[in-house]
Amino acid sequence: MSAPVSCPAAFVAAPASGQGKTTVTAAIARYHRNQGRRVRVFKTGPDFLDPMILEQASGHPVDPLHLWMVGEAACRAKLHAAAQDADLILVEGSMGLFDGDPSGADLAVAFGLPVLALVDAGGMAQTFGAIVHGLATWRPEMPLAGVIANRTGSPGHGRMLRDATPDGVHFFGAIQRNEALSVPDRHLGLVQAGEVADLDARLEAAAQAIAEAGVTELPAPVAFAPEADAGAEPDSQPGAERAPRLDGLRIGIARDAAFAFTYPGNLEFLRAQGARLEFFSPVAGDRLPEVDAVWLPGGYPELHLEALAANTGLKADLAAHHGAGRPILAECGGFLYLLEELADRDGHAAPMAGLLPGHARLEDKLQGLGLQAAPLSEGELRGHTFHHTRAEVGVEPLAHCTRARGAGSTGEAVYRDGRLTATYLHAWFPSNPEAAVALFAS
Structure with a gap:
């Protein structure tokens, strides 16, 4: 000890x-x-x-x-x-x-x-x-x-x-x-x-x-x-050592000026579970690498509308990946990118990947803020939300997040289509290792 x-x-x-x-x-x-x-x-x-x-x-x-x-x-x-x-x-x-x-x-x-x-x-x-x-x-x-x-x-x-x-x-x-x-x-x-x-x-x-x-x-x-x-009460969240592993699983992660909101601890968690991380840049025009799962983190897609709209090859790759029943996790900016259209504060809109029906626009005021937990079928994942966009999605959500304080308005929606999971929530993967692993597992 x-x-x-x-x-x-x-x-x-x-x-x-x-x-x-x-x-x-x-x-x-x-x-x-x-x-x-x-x-x-x-x-x-x-x-x-x-x-x-x-x-x-x-x-x-x-x-x-x-x-x-x-x-x-x-x-x-x-x-x-x-x-x-x-x-x-x-x-x-x-x-x-x-x-x-x-x-x-x-x-x-x-x-x-x-x-x-x-x-x-x-x-x-x-x-x-x-x-x-x-x-x-x-x-x-x-x-x-x-x-x-x-x-x-x-x-x-x-x-x-x-x-x-x-x-x-x-x-x-x-x-x-x-x-x-x-x-x-x-x-x-x-x-x-x-x-x-x-x-x-x-x-x-x-x-x-x-x-x-x-x-x-x-x-x-x-x-x-x-x-x-320490003598402290143990966490109710399951330990990483008990999570099923992702040995050899290839996870493609968008990483550039439009998709940069990743906790180092989340990347460390995926590597510790045996995953191989492959980074790609939608803004730079990269195609999707040969991967088993995809993670589209949050960021500033609204500031890179033209570059994202122009990368038609990546859109086709994501559609094929989704059609093959492979996992996609899209958080906040990544969620916006999967919609049909995204507009900036001036109303200038551009076509996005279109894997989810709907559109979003950047607003002047904050639209979402706070600690929330996503009640997924894989288990509860804790995290937070912070965004200035308002999204209108043409499908019913799988669930709504619950707020850490347990009161107030309904939390962020979580959308699910096959192995695609999309939400405004930024999850902290180690809060429930088993649920996080299940989101990416083939």
Whole structure:
């Protein structure tokens, strides 16, 4: 039985979204990486875009940690494994520190992660102290490493905020406002890392800003226990070791600027089950490789309508694959691609693969958001939904997802036609290994 492993660690959180968590977490990761340290970063909750930035900053793939979607035991195992070869572990929060159920604070408490509170102090003086006081005292059992003031106006502003920090709360430093450090965004969040030509230069500049602000000290070590020694209730989700395997199964996975929303942990899961992964680019005009199953992940197909419409060879290949009764899993952007038509926000439409009757259009407002679970015949798969498109599909859904909170409006529809499964839901495969394997198995 393995023993607990200690590693410096911090949970980077904020009072709300838009405070600069991703930029600062990436800056800290890049700074310590530049010092020769091995840095592992995780993201709280479901996200594809922030982890792309954090991976480039740290040099390692970034997976989610979430008590509901991933499970407490699996989160504990990931942290314990990371601590065995890392010199620093960073976990970036999502939304506000206490937002959601479970919240980032719940995760910090569960694993003893000291919270490094980041507060956007632009246009703020002594009120900074009141906000920090609230973050530090709202959950007395939550460990607090200290606070960083972000987007300050001047060195004098930073000193004012330091003096306003409540007694007993460590002030790590003040980072001055610099828009050149931030990453541009679009309707689903940050622009994908591969599309930001000067991202590495921005990360280096952010690391330098961290150094100039004095936010360079390592957080205190945290002892991460292996799941078997943790004393926690076991997850209700079946273990990967009990799942039937995919030995030798060839899975074709769309991967390019239109289909990039894949968790590294999902790819790792498929490989661990023995699958051979074959990547192809619909945008570049690739045909479907010789594969047994297909996965069309989410992304931005609405930004690549002409290229996707022009790839008639791939459409024919997918139709033949589907007609032969072979598995296809299409998530969010992949689901949109399988419809007959997709339109951008201006109403410009283009023909898609047409394996499902219907059409979709990009809307100005968010159309779906939240943690949900798909009640498939193979078993329940947990995940999340986040999209700005509205789809009208000409067939009845197999089922509707259930929301993590168990209340509210109906969840996302799941469509099934033979071995084709399509939905807006982005699934976390290890949440139910047996169900995930069954979706791809021949």
